Amino acid sequence: MQLEKFSYDNKIVKQFAYATMLWGLVGMLVGLIAALQLVFPALNFDLPYTSFGRLRPIHTNAVIFAFVGNGIFMGVYYSLQRLLKARMFSDFLSAIHFWGWQLIIVLAALSLALGYTTGKEYAELEWPIDILITLIWVVFGWNMFGTIIRRRERHLYVAIWFYIATLVTVAMLHIVNSIEIPVTLTKSYSWYAGVQDALVQWWYGHNAVAFFLTTPYLGLMYYFIPKAANRPVYSYRLSIIHFWALIFLYIWAGPHHLLYTAIPDWAQSLGVVFSFMLIAPSWGGMINGLLTLRGAWDKVREDIVLKFMVVAVTAYGMATFEGPMLSLKNVNAIAHFTDWIVAHVHVGALGWNGFLTFGILYYLIPKMFNTRLHSMKLANLHFWIGTLGILLYAVPMYWAGFMQSSMWKDFTPEGQLKWQFLDTVTKMMPFYAARAIGGTLYLTGVIIMTYNLIKTVKAGNFIANENAEAMALQGEYHAHSKDHWHRWIERKPVQFMVLSLVVVAIGGIIEFVPTFLVKSNIPTISSVKPYTPLELEGRDIYVREGCYTCHSQMIRPFRSETSRYGEYSKAGEFVYDHPFQWGSKRTGPDLAREGGKYPDSWHYNHMLEPNSMSPGSIMPTYSWLLDNDFNSAGIKGKIRAMQTLGVPYPEGYEDMAEKDMMKQAEQVAASLKKDGIETEPGKEIVALISYLQRLGKDIKNQSKAELKK
Amino acid sequence: MSVMFVLISASLVLALAFLAAFIWSVRSGQYEDDFTPSVRMLFEEKPSGPASETNSQPNNQTE
Numbered sequence: 210m211q212l213e214k215f216s217y218d219n220k221i222v223k224q225f226a227y228a229t230m231l232w233g234l235v236g237m238l239v240g241l242i243a244a245l246q247l248v249f250p251a252l253n254f255d256l257p258y259t260s261f262g263r264l265r266p267i268h269t270n271a272v273i274f275a276f277v278g279n280g281i282f283m284g285v286y287y288s289l290q291r292l293l294k295a296r297m298f299s300d301f302l303s304a305i306h307f308w309g310w311q312l313i314i315v316l317a318a319l320s321l322a323l324g325y326t327t328g329k330e331y332a333e334l335e336w337p338i339d340i341l342i343t344l345i346w347v348v349f350g351w352n353m354f355g356t357i358i359r360r361r362e363r364h365l366y367v368a369i370w371f372y373i374a375t376l377v378t379v380a381m382l383h384i385v386n387s388i389e390i391p392v393t394l395t396k397s398y399s400w401y402a403g404v405q406d407a408l409v410q411w412w413y414g415h416n417a418v419a420f421f422l423t424t425p426y427l428g429l430m431y432y433f434i435p436k437a438a439n440r441p442v443y444s445y446r447l448s449i450i451h452f453w454a455l456i457f458l459y460i461w462a463g464p465h466h467l468l469y470t471a472i473p474d475w476a477q478s479l480g481v482v483f484s485f486m487l488i489a490p491s492w493g494g495m496i497n498g499l500l501t502l503r504g505a506w507d508k509v510r511e512d513i514v515l516k517f518m519v520v521a522v523t524a525y526g527m528a529t530f531e532g533p534m535l536s537l538k539n540v541n542a543i544a545h546f547t548d549w550i551v552a553h554v555h556v557g558a559l560g561w562n563g564f565l566t567f568g569i570l571y572y573l574i575p576k577m578f579n580t581r582l583h584s585m586k587l588a589n590l591h592f593w594i595g596t597l598g599i600l601l602y603a604v605p606m607y608w609a610g611f612m613q614s615s616m617w618k619d620f621t622p623e624g625q626l627k628w629q630f631l632d633t634v635t636k637m638m639p640f641y642a643a644r645a646i647g648g649t650l651y652l653t654g655v656i657i658m659t660y661n662l663i664k665t666v667k668a669g670n671f672i673a674n675e676n677a678e679a680m681a682l683q684g685e686y687h688a689h690s691k692d693h694w695h696r697w698i699e700r701k702p703v704q705f706m707v708l709s710l711v712v713v714a715i716g717g718i719i720e721f722v723p724t725f726l727v728k729s730n731i732p733t734i735s736s737v738k739p740y741t742p743l744e745l746e747g748r749d750i751y752v753r754e755g756c757y758t759c760h761s762q763m764i765r766p767f768r769s770e771t772s773r774y775g776e777y778s779k780a781g782e783f784v785y786d787h788p789f790q791w792g793s794k795r796t797g798p799d800l801a802r803e804g805g806k807y808p809d810s811w812h813y814n815h816m817l818e819p820n821s822m823s824p825g826s827i828m829p830t831y832s833w834l835l836d837n838d839f840n841s842a843g844i845k846g847k848i849r850a851m852q853t854l855g856v857p858y859p860e861g862y863e864d865m866a867e868k869d870m871m872k873q874a875e876q877v878a879a880s881l882k883k884d885g886i887e888t889e890p891g892k893e894i895v896a897l898i899s900y901l902q903r904l905g906k907d908i909k910n911q912s913k914a915e916l917k918k
Numbered sequence: 919m920s921v922m923f924v925l926i927s928a929s930l931v932l933a934l935a936f937l938a939a940f941i942w943s944v945r946s947g948q949y950e951d952d953f954t955p956s957v958r959m960l961f962e963e964k965p966s967g968p969a970s971e972t973n974s975q976p977n978n979q980t981e
Contacts, residue, residue, distance in 0.1 A: 214965060291959075291962065292959060362958075364948060364951075364955050364958075365943070365948060366955055366958075366959050367955075370943075373939070374936070377932070377935065378932060381928060381932055385924065385925075385928055401921055405920070405921035406921075408921055408922065408925060409921055409924070409925065412925050412929075432959070435956065435959065435960060436959075436960065439960060440960070441953075441956035441957045441959075441960065442956045445952045445953060445955060445956040446952040448956075449949055449952065453936070453940055456936055457933060457936065460929045460932060460933065461929065463925075476922065676964070676965045677962070677964065677965065678964075678965045
């Protein structure tokens, strides 16, 4: 038995802690601005970089990957070292991980503001950043597994299992969902189209929630709650059972984001069943977290760390009860596309992720700086206005969502839709305002926390390398069972890791094979044709401006939707949509059958001044589309990329595309001229109008053709 | 709907990897003791010595 002396690296934890605070402030501030834009559209400032469609992805990416992401790394780097009784494998890898991740965040913010986006929610970053994310993630994994190999504690505490599951699954999700064909450095098309793209995207999207916002945070919960309460977790056995159940169930739940859409019914049912089962392991975690405090509730009254964590775990319990409920088709029919979902995710984000992060920060900073928290009063103030902020955010959003959905579905006794879509928007204003107040309170709390922690840091002495000692890992462990053929895997995790990488690689190869089969069994509709070059350009502008953040393109088969928007959407209509643009929120009306509803001039005026066409509209103006020229020379590369993806443009069409494009642009310009609008055909607005006028029309042509027969 | 094969195979590969990890963890004795680990993580072995300001007992420094 040999006692080894070593030290824990606190510097990397400190860096991630500072980054968490900084990006938390930035991400929440952007969110608040976006919330205010819905009340005061003037706050879009009539600038492309600050319009809602670009700010909203910046907000979601910032809070998920910058705030929560750095929060994960902060907590993992702190707890992993202590649980394994080993310093992080390599300080150099830690540094690459830290600076690489911050670089990704900065590039992400800049590129999204500039409109470089793939148009897939929570995976909006363009392909060079996707590659960078993959590399940095590998560095993180290398560092983590290196530490696990050099551990001095044979047993892997349950938190570490959560970290490993996070690492492996996020890697897989990110790679599969980010497969795209680059056109230029800043533009790519999703490899998948339409229904397939939607399935991949929400398989990713839901598991991003599961394995980025949930499993790592559960791991952190299993470390920091027992530590803060100074008592063991309620049931270690339960923690193991719920861990394995959670990771096995989560991966199948994705299709619940696509209920009543054009994906096959069996896939929808699969998603519902697995989502519903998820309530068991999710609540296993919540119960385990809360019951850890049994007999210690007096501490919760005193200890600010525990206060935050109790609210966090409670919010987790509420969100994971609500999630399975929202997955039931009848509930989903009401809640989908409304602010209800916004409330749901914010209970998770503000309550679970936010409050657990704050709890960890209040725990770590005084400890690492060998001092006491600067002010308990301020911390308590943060706790109360934060909690109040969550309530003020969530309650109006639930109300708004339910009300909006009811209005969408409301018919008069004569069988006519009772409300114009615009009515359902203007009625939301008080709720949006209340939500912004809730967000302001929450952000104020974070500012107070930041001040409090800066003061704490100033008063303390940072322990960059915390000394520790532990026994070296002793020989081999002998299980009570006999030796077995796969004994060699068990000896060290290296072999195991290599083996699992091989398995994953084989799986990776297998999974590509079907994607090369471009022809699939999606029912193709003969009248659905590829976009013309001008429409394709317009579609790229639609993606760039983030129109999907407010407009869906998916008419569900309900009478209330078919009477309002037209025939429900069919899978075959989306076969050329790289990426799909179904959206997840209807702040504005659905656009799946927008084509031909209004004259070209209506769209022109509407983009210039939405209020002139729809009084009371909260849509921002898009005046720059009237001034900017689209890049007609770039269409060649785009058409070629589409051909690679199997879109049936005739051979050699890429060379004629530009000519066709300008011809169609002149037709649009001529039609605008008839209504007294002078515009050059090369403007972006022309391309966008051509795309909007195409939406959902193909299938109408088909029914006309059938009628004539 | 060929992409379903991609997703299902990717999910299955992952599930199998997790299953392998589960089997490894059970066979290597990770779960033979389902109480001590929960207590052990509360202890932080600080080096004993005059310079050390904390003892080796778990303590709660968050007040």
